[in-house]
Amino acid sequence: MEILATDTEQLIKETAKRVFFAEGKLHATTQEIADAAGINRASIHYYFRSRQKLFDTVFIEATTEMRSKIQDIMEGGFSFRERTEKFIETFIEKSLKHPYLEMFIATEINTNPAIQLQLSKPSKEKENLKKLEDDIKNAVAEGRMKPITPHHFIISMMSLCSFPFLGRDIIKNAFSINDEEYKKLIAERKDVIIKLLFLDA
Amino acid sequence: MEILATDTEQLIKETAKRVFFAEGKLHATTQEIADAAGINRASIHYYFRSRQKLFDTVFIEATTEMRSKIQDIMEGGFSFRERTEKFIETFIEKSLKHPYLEMFIATEINTNPAIQLQLSKPSKEKENLKKLEDDIKNAVAEGRMKPITPHHFIISMMSLCSFPFLGRDIIKNAFSINDEEYKKLIAERKDVIIKLLFLDA
Amino acid sequence: MEILATDTEQLIKETAKRVFFAEGKLHATTQEIADAAGINRASIHYYFRSRQKLFDTVFIEATTEMRSKIQDIMEGGFSFRERTEKFIETFIEKSLKHPYLEMFIATEINTNPAIQLQLSKPSKEKENLKKLEDDIKNAVAEGRMKPITPHHFIISMMSLCSFPFLGRDIIKNAFSINDEEYKKLIAERKDVIIKLLFLDA
Amino acid sequence: MEILATDTEQLIKETAKRVFFAEGKLHATTQEIADAAGINRASIHYYFRSRQKLFDTVFIEATTEMRSKIQDIMEGGFSFRERTEKFIETFIEKSLKHPYLEMFIATEINTNPAIQLQLSKPSKEKENLKKLEDDIKNAVAEGRMKPITPHHFIISMMSLCSFPFLGRDIIKNAFSINDEEYKKLIAERKDVIIKLLFLDA
């Protein structure tokens, strides 16, 4: 009995994640989510009090996993190049699962002050940036990169990773390509990005 | 005085563009727009019949200008490098004005089949891609680029241009920077992008 | 110039009568009437102050004519039978012009206390009823009618006249007949009614 | 208690029937109906989705009962005279409950193609008319009626039944009578009608 209760809560969360972040229906109503989950609309309020609470919950769950993976990579003792490659892999992998999560963050972060998106713990922010700056300097000295500020490096990397998902429909529309061709482009993406960021790739 | 008649219509459109695409309130109500414009909500319906019609109108106006500028660049007899630089300039300039326009397109293009976003006229699509392929080949032969497919080149270029705006709040949030510092980053952006795309930059 | 003004006022009234009472659009908006008349909506208010005033005006005009004709018949020195026949003729003739006028009266007389529909001047009501009672008595005595109270006689006569118009669409629908066949029925109506009311018809 | 669930739905329907068809407020707003029922306006939408759906529902319920009763009479093996009397009784009885239902049909049947009002099943229409024609012929031969076509007979019968209700306020107004006197007239009505339709009544 008790397990069923948890099951329903889990079912609602998973359905919500799918509807919100996989299908891109960021403004789905509680009724739509209830229908998709095959449960009563009131159950959503029973478990989560409000639509917003449900949304916050699944949003945090969906981003936390990503953030901790990134943190593992950053602090895993990898080389600069390895770290970059793993970041790109992780980012693409996660985006394949929740293509619209990034989009939500981009859209709502300005209206919803509750959303905080730190790439690294605030305490380590300065430190991490400094480390990246050194890494870049070394790479430049070795002819593996052109000079670039840490901020621009991160922005460029995130740009190259994010946009293919953020702009999925723009791309499909602009190139008149189907799902299969789009997936092929995504699969090739990591190599393209690395080649753009590193001269010796 | 005589212009006043059209003035309200114009005022509504400009306010709507600002609210929707500059302030990012893509789901602003007619009341919010009316308040922002200092007019009665019914006036919006007087001029545009429905919220959707208003939205469509300002959306088309906002994108058409951009699209025609891009087309001018593509067919202006410029060199590959010049074309790329001008595209980036134009894109950044437009995005400074309507940072959330791109976001709306990204969000809604899949649910609103009316939105068509061709980079080039369908009739010239193949031709333009072929031309780009040749340009890239030449640049590679001359050591000014690494090999890259036309599709990936365009996606990368758009990524590097678009994301700083799409993800404005993500960036500001992640780097804990203020508006001024953000603007500085944007101002430096064109050079950064060109340096990533071209070896000889 | 001044004549034009009157022309517009007249045009509005005639259009309103047509739309309201001939076409049966009893809830036509001022815009619909303005469109039908080919004039500006505000003109209606310029001439009539409000939709209601326009309605009242055309309603009174449309009924007054009818009422005065009926009064002429009642006081014209005709025999009972002649009076009855003339009443029926007049009623049918008028209803052909404004088939929905009766319907409006029926619908709105209870919510609109302004609408007063006297068959005869209040002062003469009693007198007229008494006269009718005598007429019926005589006709019964002569074997030309069955006994009937004046009220029931009037109600029956009005029923037989009115309903074919009030229920025009019901009749057309129930009998699956077209306009032509309907008109034929109406044309035969007077004789049918007289035959039902008078034994010697 | 358990019935309560359906009770509100039933209450809304009954209130709507009363407001629409008994009180004649054919254009009553959802708020008026909600107030009359003592419930929240949103409940109407909860149960019926839209004002139109509610209206259609109660309209169909109100007419279906009547229509099936009429059909029972038509196919009940009664004599012509019995059938006619029963029709009149049923019609008057129903009209006492919903005096404005007929009026709505008359008003809206031409604008609302969904409203179909067959007196008999389309398949039996011809047959029933033929039967009525024979009945009339027999009655004429026996001196109980004057010659009349089936269409005119039906129209006359419906006229005499319907109008006292359609024109209730016209009658009360024209005769300056009160509710009691009006009811008395209605109570006498059946005999009056039969006397007009049949010579031997």
Add this chain to the structure above:
DNA sequence: AATGAATGAGGCTTCATTCAT
């Protein structure tokens, strides 16, 4: 634990009406 019923708040739209010209 779960749900059907009911509601308050808020959105879009229409319409008669007013106002300035």
Add this chain to the structure above:
DNA sequence: TATGAATGAAGCCTCATTCAT
């Protein structure tokens, strides 16, 4: 005289939320 512009009032509908069970 006539009208385009603008508005307030009021209507319908949807949605998240609450409540009783």
